Amino acid sequence: MSSTPSTSSTPTNNPTTPTNNLGANLEFVREEDFVEYFIFPPTNKDNNEDDDKNETHLESLLQKIKAQVDQISEDYIWHKDEFNLTIRTEARESLREEENNEKQVPLPPHLHGITHYGDNIQDEWFIVHLLYEITRENAGVVARVVDADGEFLVIEAADYLPKWANPDTCEQRVYIAEGHLLLVQNSPSNTAAVLSVAGALSKISQNPTLYRVSANIQNCVDERLNEFTKERRQEAIHTQVAHLPIGVASILAQRPSLIAPACRAFCERDPIDMKACRAMRFFPPEDRVRTAVKFTRCIYAMLMHSAYVPDRRTGWNLASATSPEEYKEDLLGVKIACGFEILASQAKENGDLENDSAWRAYLRSLVSKGYFKDNLEGSAKYNQLMEDAKSFFIANRLRFRTRPVVGKEIVQMLHSLDPVNAEKLREDESSLPRSDSDSWLDISSEELDAMLTKKYGTKKLFSPAGDMNAKEFTSNITDFLDRQSEFDGIDDDEPTVVSPRKSTMRKNTSMRKAVKEHPIAAPSPDQSVSFDPDAFSTHVKNFLDFVIPEDNWESNSEMSDYEDEEDLERNIEEMTNSEMHIESDIKAYMNQMDKELSKTTIGKSFEKSSEKRPKSCGEDDFDDIESFKPIDINVNTLKNMMDSYKSQVGGSGPASNLLTAMGVGMGNSTASVKAPNKDVDLSESTV
Structure with a gap:
């Protein structure tokens, strides 16, 4: 069992355990899990x-x-x-x-x-x-x-x-x-x-x-x-028939819980373990029997997704792939048997520490925590501390299901098997229960969404009736982009991994950085795409804040914006000079755009505000100004968002991801975008 040093400062109840040894103690090494x-x-x-x-x-x-x-x-x-x-x-x-x-x-x-x-x-x-x-x-x-x-x-x-x-x-x-x-x-x-x-x-x-x-x-x-509860606990158990060596089947009949360490040993195998699988010294494949095996769903999923093709020279004869159920039973039996073989090959006596990987990991952790202080290796004090550590490790490793411990149990059970139990297993082959369906291994995106909604719920930002105000919607998007993340990010100066569960409690934790002078997404040297959420947020908010500038025809005085004629002349001169630099480029650009857009109906696709600006007394009578209706940014934003959502047919995409992150629940009833004095129909979309 590979382990990481303990971070606990609680010494164990051991007469030889130092209470505080430069922050180190003989606490058993623990992993992050x-x-x-x-x-x-x-x-x-x-x-x-x-x-x-x-x-x-x-x-x-x-x-x-x-x-x-x-x-x-x-x-x-x-x-x-x-x-x-x-x-x-x-x-x-x-x-x-x-x-x-x-x-x-x-x-x-x-x-x-x-x-x-x-x-x-x-x-x-x-x-x-x-x-x-x-x-x-x-x-x-x-x-x-x-x-x-x-x-x-x-x-x-x-x-x-x-x-x-x-x-x-x-x-x-x-x-x-x-x-x-x-x-x-x-x-x-x-x-x-x-x-x-x-x-x-x-x-x-x-x-x-x-x-x-x-x-x-x-x-x-x-x-x-x-x-x-007793009723629901069985939901986490998966029963599957497997073709197993008689020794493995007999051990599982006595200790069904040994299926977990055996499957883990197989899924975590290394080249040394594979040598044991080719030999199959403890569980040869010649004598096999069909038996029902109980797995946790976690173990079963691990085993099913661990690819393995057995060596034919070992003696494994699998059913033809044209018989999928029989082939599945044979291959599962091979994987389980190999797991038991790996454990049995690693069985060791309690006092044998030289080749025990768990002991080596434990010793490394003691060294890293300063357990031996400045004592030289081989000195009397060093040797005493080493003996204390060995005694503690041997006494406590039985508490943990390390491979040598489980392997020793398996070997002992194998040597004491009753032949009567083996005969009973052969008799039961004809009356085995059917294997459970493993359709639960495949989860559709809809089922996943339903599970997440059931677990975390949906935050309602709008009325249940489905009607929404366009201005309110764009305001909510802006507020969403302004929110500070509730998850800890990565500190550039000191990278630290923070558990999402703990970080959700840390309110007002800021992820935001200053907007950099680079694109939102750009290929990195390794061809991966980086994404700057702050730049994206800024661009979206700028779009939502966009307004059509009002013509300033109502100014009481044509000279009201200037203090004197000198300022007016200076401003006109600056504007003229600026226009001279960009006039040719802008005109060419606008002419080209006008030619392209004149062949389309894109102008008709924008929702216009129904509000007309009243004509002021003394205002110039220009027809284009009088008939001008500004684009309603709020309505167009919401309408385009809904169109994008509907085009995704409920699948994952930019619109659905943004709406989900905002906590907006989309339904199947009819919703309408309420603009001033009009309704824009958004059929089959509700928020």
């Missing part, structure tokens, strides 16, 4: 219990919770790591006192766990479901859960948080108690301070119901947790 959870027992009123008594209480609570979790997750298939808990009584947390100053304070004794969920985010939310059930069944127990994004429970409900809540002020203030989500309120006098876990638990114990979140926030979380 981790979810970390804490379960705190009922608060001790007198705080006089010693560590032995705390451990006794925690051990009793651990066994009770373990039995409860085993019952709830009996048929659950974990993608990577399982839900696991260990006892911690000596852990500490870091609290920021000032900008560059931290202090270490003890964490109350608790049960602690870390789970890597890999590509299946459902595991993270299933753990939240377990914590809800644990706190509901165990009075006084309080849980906390975070991931690489931090307090992801409130990030899920970012639209409904109180004004004081943001990623910084919510840190260590989100808890679960009695099956409800709690948000411990911040002090109005100090919104930047981080509340200690012990302080939060004390507040909760004094009034457990005081800090319950609003119904809107609770509903956001409950909507995700409803997926794990």
Whole structure:
């Protein structure tokens, strides 16, 4: 298991673990896909219990919770790591006192766990479901859960948080108690301070119901947790018949959950793994049986989209492609068997660390965090620290589903298989259930839009009746372009990847840069196209702000714009000189344009304003001025936008993308653009 160093500053409960070693500790290496959870027992009123008594209480609570979790997750298939808990009584947390100053304070004794969920985010939310059930069944127990994004429970409900809540002020203030989500309120006098876990638990114990979140926030979380009811949990399972070696089929009959690590091992295979697949020493292909296999949808999709052509010399004989269902069963069986073979080939004893990739990654992380300080390699102190690290790694790696750990389990099961079970599998071949349809793998654009709308809804900018005012519409476009993005962009000075879930909470985060002196889109040296959103925004707003200049015939005095005759002569001279420079180019350009447009009806396509400017007393009687009707920019903008949308037939395109980003929902009923004193019909388009 390739891992990245932990960023946590919480040492583990280990007698040999240094409490603070230049910021480094023996915390197990975790990847970015981790979810970390804490379960705190009922608060001790007198705080006089010693560590032995705390451990006794925690051990009793651990066994009770373990039995409860085993019952709830009996048929659950974990993608990577399982839900696991260990006892911690000596852990500490870091609290920021000032900008560059931290202090270490003890964490109350608790049960602690870390789970890597890999590509299946459902595991993270299933753990939240377990914590809800644990706190509901165990009075006084309080849980906390975070991931690489931090307090992801409130990030899920970012639209409904109180004004004081943001990623910084919510840190260590989100808890679960009695099956409800709690948000411990911040002090109005100090919104930047981080509340200690012990302080939060004390507040909760004094009034457990005081800090319950609003119904809107609770509903956001409950909507995700409803997926794990007994009825809906089966929707995430896909059953498929596969042609498997008898050894693989027998192991899966006993431990269906092993399908996940086997499929992941196959999908993540490397050239060394392929050597094991060509040998098939543990699961030869000669003796195979058809059996029904249960996958999570995530695992099944990964396996189906992992291309593989087995080596015929290995002994795999696949059905003809003219029998697609049989061919599918054979090829799936090959992929699953290769995954089991890869795991079995990597099985190692716990003490064998030299060739363990997980240990090497863990050791690199310790070195990078300064665990060995300035001790020279081979010195007595260095060797002692190394032994401590090895002892901790061996004791804790069983908590994580690394390949050597799973491979060892598979080999042990393979050596203890009962021949009776193999015979039963052959008998069941004739009565296997039909494979589930995998049509869910293909999602149309309409289905995707429906899913996104159901998840995030549509922001209504206009009346449900479908009527819209053209001026209001163009105003909304301008407002939309003026809005500052709610997502963090890329800092040119310090590139940082920010999770979209966290960044949606960071209001008023500016993405805008000064408009550069370059085109909106231009080919880059690698032939890719770059896009400047600010330049695009500026051009669109300039277009929307365009107005027909009014003739200034109503001036009370022909000399009112000039202070004296000298100014008038100077301005006339400047205008004349300017005209002389551009007259020839402009005339040629205008003449050419007039010739081209005279053959078209484009002039009739523009909607004109019905408002006439009243003739002023003393105004010159020019027919062209009198009959002139200015173009209605608002109506034309909206009409052209609607025409563009209709031409896309509901598909993706500039108009639909812009309208969707604005939160405008398009329907199928009739809408009309209301211009002054007229209606422009926009059939079958509604906003």
